[in-house]
Amino acid sequence: xxxxxxxxxxxxxxxxxxxxxxxxxxxxxxxxxxxxxxxxxxxxxxxxxxxxxxxxxxxxxxxxxxxxxxxxxxxxxxxxxxxxxxxxxxxxxxxxxxxxxxxxxxxxxxxx
Amino acid sequence: xxxxxxxxxxxxxxxxxxxxxxxxxxxxxxxxxxxxxxxxxxxxxxxxxxxxxxxxxxxxxxxxxxxxxxxxxxxxxxxxxxxxxxxxxxxxxxxxxxxxxxxxxxxxxxxxxxxx
Numbered sequence: 001x002x003x004x005x006x007x008x009x010x011x012x013x014x015x016x017x018x019x020x021x022x023x024x025x026x027x028x029x030x031x032x033x034x035x036x037x038x039x040x041x042x043x044x045x046x047x048x049x050x051x052x053x054x055x056x057x058x059x060x061x062x063x064x065x066x067x068x069x070x071x072x073x074x075x076x077x078x079x080x081x082x083x084x085x086x087x088x089x090x091x092x093x094x095x096x097x098x099x100x101x102x103x104x105x106x107x108x109x110x111x112x
Numbered sequence: 113x114x115x116x117x118x119x120x121x122x123x124x125x126x127x128x129x130x131x132x133x134x135x136x137x138x139x140x141x142x143x144x145x146x147x148x149x150x151x152x153x154x155x156x157x158x159x160x161x162x163x164x165x166x167x168x169x170x171x172x173x174x175x176x177x178x179x180x181x182x183x184x185x186x187x188x189x190x191x192x193x194x195x196x197x198x199x200x201x202x203x204x205x206x207x208x209x210x211x212x213x214x215x216x217x218x219x220x221x222x223x224x225x226x227x228x
Binding site for chain 1: 148158163206
């Protein structure tokens with residue numbers, strides 16, 4: 001069966017510091033991968049998605065970037081964090097012919 | 113572009129009472145619709161989905177939803193609420209992209225509170 005991992009689970013970082021969040025999927029190949037952010041009291045905002053290695057689509061221009069160096073690995077990065085980057089970051093995967101997405105446990109990021 | 117509206121950001125019910133969470137969607141193509149549940153500090157878990165076929169779909173934990181094309185709705189129901197149902201619920205519609213992006217558009221969520 002497929003599983004999705006995210007780490008770290010929680011992170012507290014100062015403003016201006018770099019960020020790297022990692023997501024990996026097991027038990028499948030060539031998945032579509034997604035990064036979402038969930039700010040307090042708000043819904044899910046799609047940040048990036050990827051349909052293959054090295055293929056990244058950005059949904060919202062911002063301080064973040066994403067990379068997919070391996071088939072089942074998706075990384076969210078920032079060179080300099082802002083206070084507004086705080087939130088709950090969720091990674092998800094799907095694979096044709098599925099339409100639903102399956103989510104990881106999330107990373108709680110607090111920028112201080 | 114697709115959109116999803118969830119009426120009521122907070123819903124409170126008594127234990128044993130009917131749960132009704134409302135979702136209306138806008139889509140230019142036949143939609144694929146989903147309900148997810150999120151417990152505090154956890155990821156989203158798929159409750160149920162509608163793609164094609166029977167318009168009444170059953171999901172996990174006793175939840176079900178009915179796709180009504182004429183009303184552009186996909187409301188979530190459960191006959192009898194349990195304390196463990198307290199969580200946030202998200203409705204979503206699929207937005208199939210050329211190139212296989214398969215994005216989901218989410219509603220803003222409904223926080224369900226279950227009281228004794």
